[in-house]
Amino acid sequence: MIQFLNSTWPSDGKPPSRRSPASWTPTRARGPGSLDRGARAITEIHRLLPEAATPDKDQIRRSDPQGALDTTARAILGACFHNSVRPDPADGETARRRYADERGDMAIAYLLALDRQGTVHT
Template identity: 75%
Template sequence: MDAYAHALLQSFADSSNLFPELLRARGTTSLDRGARTITEIHRLVLEAANPYTDQIRRSNPEAALDTAARAVLGACFHNSVRPDPATGEAARRQYADELSDMAIAYLLTPDRRTAHT
């Protein structure tokens, strides 16, 4: 999660802004390319994390990992389109660390018990 958050945030902050532009682009070809890029990155992170799923404390580790990966991606994209994004190496590193910490905390926290009323 740490490497994923840092790599994604850096790719969104890249001076070329290619990744955010792929996602915001108009036209079927650009949107398809952006969707394929996101799908492949998502697949790669799930594959890389697969050996560690036994450490995930959620009832469905694969679904939890999918949720965490989507949340980190969404936060990185959101940061890239905000009027006040985390900029500069130190701020991006801190934001990526926080995203990773949140994802890892979620993955290591058992599911909530449903209250019986």
């Protein structure tokens, strides 16, 4: 996902840290179909996360497990997008894996945490 989002960076190929601040606005799409690929990737993440969580869904402690999975998918997608447009993205295989592991740990912590009201899904 991070690699896909990084591939939509401006066509001059320069990382943001080597571009002037005025040009840090990412391009919307590189060519025909870019937005379609992005929409399909988002749709697929929203499909795969609940599917992957199904065996452990009873461990989700939020009052609305399906809503919590949706929130988690949105947060992960947002983190991926944020990493792709920031001036100092996690770059290289090791950094991307560490970034993904940290986001995964945060997602798991959220799913296992009680709602602020203290309710638990039964």
